[in-house]
Amino acid sequence: xxxRRTTPRKKFSVYMRVLNDDTQEILGxxxxxxxxxxRLETVGPLPIGKEYYxxxxxxxxxxxxxxxxxxxxxxxCKIDDIQPxxxxxxxxxxxxxxxxxxxxxxxxxLYGS
Numbered sequence: 791x792x793x794r795r796t797t798p799r800k801k802f803s804v805y806m807r808v809l810n811d812d813t814q815e816i817l818g819x820x821x822x823x824x825x826x827x828x829r830l831e832t833v834g835p836l837p838i839g840k841e842y843y844x845x846x847x848x849x850x851x852x853x854x855x856x857x858x859x860x861x862x863x864x865x866x867c868k869i870d871d872i873q874p875x876x877x878x879x880x881x882x883x884x885x886x887x888x889x890x891x892x893x894x895x896x897x898x899x900l901y902g903s
Contacts, residue, residue, distance in 0.1 A: 803901050803902075804849065804901045805819055806819060806820050806846060806847055806848070806849070806897075806901075807819050807846075807847045808820055808828075808830055808844050808845065808846055808847075809844070809845040809847070810842055810843065810844070810845070811842075811843035811844065811845040811859045812842075812843055817830060817832055817836070817842070817844070817879075818830035818831050818832035818833070818877075818879070819831055820846070821878070823894075823897060823898050823901070823902055824898070825895065825898065826882060826883050827862070827865070827880065827881055827882045827883055828862070828880075828881050828883075829878055829879065829880050829881070830878070830879045830881065831870070831876050831877070831878060831879075832876065832877045832878075832879055833875070833876060833877070834877060835867050835877050835879075836864050836867050836877070836879050837864065837867075838864050838865065838866060838867055839863065839864065839865075840863065840864050841861055841862070841863045841884060842861070842862055842863075842864070842881075843859055843860075843861055844859065844860055844861070844862050844881070845857050845858070845859050846858050846859075846860070846894075846897075848893065848897075851900060852893055852896055852897055852900065853893050853896070855893070858886075858887075858890040858893055858894065859890070860883055860884075860885060860886035860887070860890055860894070861883070861884040861885040861886070862881040862882060862883050862884055863881065863882050863884050864879055864880070864881055865880045865881060865882050866879070866880045867879045867880075
């Protein structure tokens with residue numbers, strides 16, 4: 791699949807869980823992050839084109855809040871090449887509060903490599 795991303799993503803070096811804020815279900819954990827999107831590693835496939843209220847659990851280094859919530863749309867989903875029991879799912883951030891965007895960008899700066 792040709793690369794269509796217009797902003798770079800960085801590999802993510804810290805385990806941060808991501809939940810569906812509506813159902814409280816753990817969707818997976820972040821493995822790549824960029825200014826306008828992220829990639830999750832999940833245990834099951836997620837539908838493409840669906841918008842989710844994602845809850846990102848935070849570390850103490852990032853801020854005083856335990857989590858941030860933002861809306862993101864799933865853009866693609868495929869089985870992991872190395873671990874076929876996992877899926878990789880790409881998300882584009884659709885809506886995020888300005889103060890949460892600042893935290894998200896701090897996460898990118900601190901933990902992205």
